[in-house]
Amino acid sequence: MGPRMSTDDGPPDLEVGVHALKGAPPDANALDAPVHLPSVPITLKFSNIVYSVELKQPKQWLNLKKFKSNLKTPKAKTKEILHGVSGVVRPGEMLVMLGPSGSGKTTLLKVLGSRLKSDKVEGTVLYNDEPHSKFIKRRTGFVTQDDVLFANLTVKETLVYAARLRLPDTYTREDKVKRAEAIIIELGLERCKDTIIGGPFKRGVSGGERKRVSIGHEMLVDPSLLFLDEPTSGLDSTTALRIIKTLQDLANSGKTIVTTIHQPSSTVYHMFDKMILLSEGHLLYYGDAHEAMKYFESVQFSPPFPMNPADFLLDLANGVTPDKLIEGEGGKIGVEGNRKLVKQNDDPKAMRLKLIEAYKTTLADKVDSEVANTPASAINSHDKAATQKWSTSWGGQFNVLLERGWKERRHEAYSPLKIGQVIAISIIAGLLWWKSSVSQVQDQVGLLFFFTTFWGFFPVFSAIFTFPQERAMLIKERASGMYRLSAYFMARTVADLPLELILPTIFVTIVYWMGGLKPTFVGFLLTLLVILYTVLVSQGLGLTLGAALMDVKKATTLASVIMLTLLLAGGYYIQNTPVWIRWIKYLSVSYFSYKLQLAAQYSTDQTYPCATNPSGLCRVVDYPAVANVGLDKLGLSAMALAIMLVGYRLMAYFFLNRIKGHDK
Numbered sequence: 001m002g003p004r005m006s007t008d009d010g011p012p013d014l015e016v017g018v019h020a021l022k023g024a025p026p027d028a029n030a031l032d033a034p035v036h037l038p039s040v041p042i043t044l045k046f047s048n049i050v051y052s053v054e055l056k057q058p059k060q061w062l063n064l065k066k067f068k069s070n071l072k073t074p075k076a077k078t079k080e081i082l083h084g085v086s087g088v089v090r091p092g093e094m095l096v097m098l099g100p101s102g103s104g105k106t107t108l109l110k111v112l113g114s115r116l117k118s119d120k121v122e123g124t125v126l127y128n129d130e131p132h133s134k135f136i137k138r139r140t141g142f143v144t145q146d147d148v149l150f151a152n153l154t155v156k157e158t159l160v161y162a163a164r165l166r167l168p169d170t171y172t173r174e175d176k177v178k179r180a181e182a183i184i185i186e187l188g189l190e191r192c193k194d195t196i197i198g199g200p201f202k203r204g205v206s207g208g209e210r211k212r213v214s215i216g217h218e219m220l221v222d223p224s225l226l227f228l229d230e231p232t233s234g235l236d237s238t239t240a241l242r243i244i245k246t247l248q249d250l251a252n253s254g255k256t257i258v259t260t261i262h263q264p265s266s267t268v269y270h271m272f273d274k275m276i277l278l279s280e281g282h283l284l285y286y287g288d289a290h291e292a293m294k295y296f297e298s299v300q301f302s303p304p305f306p307m308n309p310a311d312f313l314l315d316l317a318n319g320v321t322p323d324k325l326i327e328g329e330g331g332k333i334g335v336e337g338n339r340k341l342v343k344q345n346d347d348p349k350a351m352r353l354k355l356i357e358a359y360k361t362t363l364a365d366k367v368d369s370e371v372a373n374t375p376a377s378a379i380n381s382h383d384k385a386a387t388q389k390w391s392t393s394w395g396g397q398f399n400v401l402l403e404r405g406w407k408e409r410r411h412e413a414y415s416p417l418k419i420g421q422v423i424a425i426s427i428i429a430g431l432l433w434w435k436s437s438v439s440q441v442q443d444q445v446g447l448l449f450f451f452t453t454f455w456g457f458f459p460v461f462s463a464i465f466t467f468p469q470e471r472a473m474l475i476k477e478r479a480s481g482m483y484r485l486s487a488y489f490m491a492r493t494v495a496d497l498p499l500e501l502i503l504p505t506i507f508v509t510i511v512y513w514m515g516g517l518k519p520t521f522v523g524f525l526l527t528l529l530v531i532l533y534t535v536l537v538s539q540g541l542g543l544t545l546g547a548a549l550m551d552v553k554k555a556t557t558l559a560s561v562i563m564l565t566l567l568l569a570g571g572y573y574i575q576n577t578p579v580w581i582r583w584i585k586y587l588s589v590s591y592f593s594y595k596l597q598l599a600a601q602y603s604t605d606q607t608y609p610c611a612t613n614p615s616g617l618c619r620v621v622d623y624p625a626v627a628n629v630g631l632d633k634l635g636l637s638a639m640a641l642a643i644m645l646v647g648y649r650l651m652a653y654f655f656l657n658r659i660k661g662h663d664k
Contacts, residue, residue, distance in 0.1 A: 041092075044126075047124050102280070141225070149214065152409075179220060227258050228260070229260050435515075463541075464542045466543055595630065
């Protein structure tokens with residue numbers, strides 16, 4: 001039986017894991033592992049954060065008036081996303097960032113978590129009065145809005161593999177498994193631990209369970225500082241409350257929590273300690289979440305009736321007061337108490353400007369003073385010195401990634417659809433070339449070139465999806481410092497070998513004997529080895545294109561052009577290629593593969609019946625489709641494929657290395 005499918009989050013368990021989150025394990029046997037990561041309270045300070053992005057300018061080649069300016073290098077225009085944001089979060093506090101879509105919440109969160117290019121960030125971000133370091137990186141957790149998890153792994157497998165990668169080698173493997181099991185208990189995931197995560201087309205755990213798995217992924221290292229990007233997005237109110245209660249328990253245990261939330265319920269809102277309200281990158285409020293309504297009332301903005309504070313604050317951030325929403329365009333707005341008289345000509349932009357100005361005149365100096373005067377305990381120099389860049393050795397990373405990659409991709413590689421596709425084509429090809437003989441040279445060389453064509457195209461278009469599909473996971477895990485890129489790349493390459501080589505072996509085994517090719521085991525074995533060689537080289541080309549473009553549609557289009565060009569230059573279709581373009585064949589996988597396959601089937605003195613020769617026999621090597629590529633220089637052909645095999649993978653690694661552990 002397959003894994004159980006979960007459709008809900010089970011009974012409310014708002015108190016689950018409270019003791020464990022505060023340091024007392026719920027199961028004494030589950031946390032016998034020694035904690036080797038130093039527990040360091042982190043005070044986060046950020047002052048005058050400004051972040052800008054470059055805007056791409058559209059090219060206007062057809063505009064003759066601007067033709068001269070297009071010839072010159074245009075000055076890059078920039079847009080400020082954040083405008084001087086400041087604040088401080090202490091251990092034991094939970095800060096929430098509120099604001100409408102596009103207000104800069106996620107950008108600010110990434111800046112604070114050191115997930116954006118530092119050369120584009122102005123201002124200072126300090127962790128216990130020190131800049132970001134590898135020690136802080138190891139003590140920080142970052143939960144993205146989208147749950148980036150492998151769909152075919154179970155909850156337990158996901159957390160165990162993460163623990164084996166993220167926890168240091170001072171833990172034994174058994175200790176790491178116990179740590180993962182403890183997190184499962186803390187987050188109330190016992191009932192779904194053997195359920196696959198699932199995805200858009202594969203049913204698995206529920207949305208709330210997925211979010212808790214993402215949080216558990218970061219909790220494995222017992223982070224002192226935890227960032228979360230909209231952890232309640234897409235969840236019902238009960239599940240959202242459960243997630244925030246878990247975060248509140250973490251904060252109560254001495255962690256520093258920073259999260260963004262789009263539109264929390266009133267219950268959720270009152271669980272936060274501090275609040276930042278953003279509007280188009282400007283601060284409208286920073287301070288105690290429970291004092292926010294009093295502040296806006298003091299600057300003459302208050303709701304006309306009791307309402308969810310978060311709803312009121314988001315209305316203000318959008319430049320709209322509840323009065324306008326109620327009265328409409330033609331309504332008359334009066335004065336009630338000290339509530340502001342909103343005139344009919346007050347537009348959203350003017351409203352936001354008033355709120356920004358109110359913050360600058362009322363709160364800005366207080367915030368700057370708080371940031372400057374908040375004490376922070378220094379990080380022990382011994383702890384910093386003992387922090388290694390990588391938690392585990394290269395070999396350990398390779399082994400875990402190899403095992404994880406095999407479990408994740410075996411379902412896709414050996415899907416009934418793919419196996420059925422290969423077997424169906426092999427049977428059809430075997431029937432079409434049924435029992436061909438040496439006298440049918442044209443048919444046999446056509447079959448050999450079909451081998452080259454099919455197993456040149458098939459691996460390329462399969463490999464193209466590899467890195468674009470795992471890009472989000474690669475960025476997330478590299479940003480957390482989980483493993484070296486070289487370990488990931490080698491594990492990905494090795495894990496694919498059995499997955500990629502079994503199907504062509506089945507294909508050749510069926511077609512070779514049905515097609516009547518050279519009836520010797522040596523001939524079969526040499527043909528099979530050449531095809532497997534071709535598969536590996538073609539796969540490398542697909543990996544390179546996928547890593548270079550990171551866009552499946554563009555990579556597929558480019559691969560079609562490249563493969564068709566190399567196929568035409570492969571020596572079978574065109575035998576009188578113009579001299580000035582003949583060099584393309586030396587870049588063609590098909591050309592060298594075709595040559596080696598011919599050599600595996602025929603010898604230089606082998607003949608076949610023909611009517612053009614008085615003796616009634618002609619040499620196979622003189623047949624046009626064979627003579628065009630020849631049966632000589634086989635060592636050079638094998639060497640050329642070896643160069644392509646290594647070269648394509650080196651290129652793929654080079655392009656992959658451009659993807660850093662942060663978003664560009």
